[in-house]
Amino acid sequence: MSDANAPWLIVGLGNPGPDYAANRHNVGFMVADLLAERMGGKFKRAQKAQAQLVEGRIGAPGPSGRRVVLAKPMSYMNLSGGPVISLRDFYKVPTANIVAIHDELDIDYGTLRLKLGGGDNGHNGLKSMTKSMGADYHRVRFGIGRPPGRMQVADFVLKDFSSTERKELGYLVDRTADAVECLVTEGLERAQSTYNS
Numbered sequence: 377m378s379d380a381n382a383p384w385l386i387v388g389l390g391n392p393g394p395d396y397a398a399n400r401h402n403v404g405f406m407v408a409d410l411l412a413e414r415m416g417g418k419f420k421r422a423q424k425a426q427a428q429l430v431e432g433r434i435g436a437p438g439p440s441g442r443r444v445v446l447a448k449p450m451s452y453m454n455l456s457g458g459p460v461i462s463l464r465d466f467y468k469v470p471t472a473n474i475v476a477i478h479d480e481l482d483i484d485y486g487t488l489r490l491k492l493g494g495g496d497n498g499h500n501g502l503k504s505m506t507k508s509m510g511a512d513y514h515r516v517r518f519g520i521g522r523p524p525g526r527m528q529v530a531d532f533v534l535k536d537f538s539s540t541e542r543k544e545l546g547y548l549v550d551r552t553a554d555a556v557e558c559l560v561t562e563g564l565e566r567a568q569s570t571y572n573s
Contacts, residue, residue, distance in 0.1 A: 381443075382468070382469060382470050382473050383442075383443040383444065383445055383467050383468075383469055383473065384434075384442055384443070384444045384445070384469065384473045384474075384475065384560050385444075385445050385447060385460070385463055385464055385467060385469040385473060385474045385475070386408070386411065386444055386445070386446045386447070386474075386475045386477070386556060386560070387404070387408075387447050387448075387449065387456070387460055387474065387475065387476050387477065387505075388404035388405045388406075388407055388408025388409075388411075388446070388447070388448050388477045389401075389404035389405075389449070389453060389456055389476055389477065389478040389479075389501035389502075390402035390403070390404050390405035390406075390448065390453065391452050391453050391534075392448075392450045392451075392452065396534070398536040398537065399533065399534050399535060399536055400479050400520045400532065400533050400534075400535060400536070400537055401453060401479055401533040401534055402479075403477075403478070403479045403518045403520070403549070403552075404448075404476070404477040404478045404479065404501075404518075405448050406545075406549050407477045407516075407518070407549055407552045407553050407556065408446055408447070408448050408477065410549055410550065410553045411430075411434075411446055411553050411556060411557075412430040412446055414434075414553065414557075415430060415432035415433070415434065415444070415446065416432065417430035417431070417432050417446070418430065419446075419448060421450075422447075422459075422463070424462055424463070424466045425447075425449075425458075425459040425462035425463050425466070426449065426450050426451045426458065426459045426462075427447045427448060427449045427450055427451075427459040427460075427462075427463060428447070428448045428450060429445060429446065429447050429463075430445075430446040431443075431444070431445050431446075432444055432446070434556075434557050434560050434561060435557070435560065435561040436561075441561075442560050442561055444560065445463060445467050445469070447459065447460070447463055453500050453501045453504075454500040454501070454503070454504055455504055456500075456501040456504045456505055457504035457505045457506075457507055457508030457509065458504075458508065460474070460505050460508065460509070461508045461509055464509065471509055471510060471512050471513050472492070472512060472513070472514075474509075474513035474514065475513065475514040475515075475516060475556060475559060475560070476501065476502060476505060476513060476514070476515050476516070477516045477518070477552065477556060478499060478501055478502060478515065478516070478517060478518065479499075479517075479518055479520045479533060480497070480499070480517035480518060480519050480520065481497070481498075481499075481520060481521070481522055481523075481529065481532075481533070482497060482519075482522070483517060483518075483519030483520075483521070484519050484521050485519055485520055485521040485541055486519060486544055486548050487519035487573050488516070488517065488518060488519065488548075488551065488552060488555055488571050488572065488573055489515075489516075489517040489519070489572050489573075490514065490515070490516050490517070490555060490559060490564060490567050490568050490571060490572060491514070491515050491517070491564075491568075492512065492513070492514050492515075492564055493511045493512050493513070494511060494515065495511070496511075498529075502515070514559060514564065516552060516555055516556055516559065518548070518552055520532075520533070551571070554571070555567055555570070555571035558570055558571065
């Protein structure tokens with residue numbers, strides 16, 4: 377059980393720079409951007425880690441809200457673990473209070489799954505985080521489905537969402553942000569029963 381007063385570290389996984397901004401692999405950044413907007417904050421470059429940060433609260437207004445550090449690693453996906461470890465240590469965040477928001481190939485597009493721990497399923501961002509600190513952190517998995525035909529996985533995740541997918545993307549990113557807030561304020565079981573599809 378985690379310390380009720382400990383901060384949460386919510387990490388949107390993605391790749392930095394405008395060329396990657398609308399890629400499937402960057403859905404973690406998209407959700408983090410929406411959470412920052414809801415918290416009334418703007419991402420700023422962190423001195424303490426290779427990441428952009430927003431600090432604030434999620435949940436009820438005032439001191440009853442959960443203290444949150446929202447981060448977008450600026451290290452590229454396959455090196456996400458370094459910035460996450462630096463932030464975890466600086467803010468003294470228990471590993472059980474770390475949440476990674478990421479794209480997930482083995483789930484149909486638009487499907488959401490939340491879990492604690494587990495494998496990395498070939499996801500380079502998770503692989504780097506797990507190598508740095510073990511697997512006992514939360515994952516909010518945003519389904520992007522498998523590549524069509526013979527398209528390579530690397531090409532698929534680094535392509536923008538299709539025009540059909542984009543019709544629903546705003547709603548799905550919004551729902552994912554809701555799920556993250558529910559996880560932080562009400563716990564994993566409640567978030568799973570409400571948002572796992």
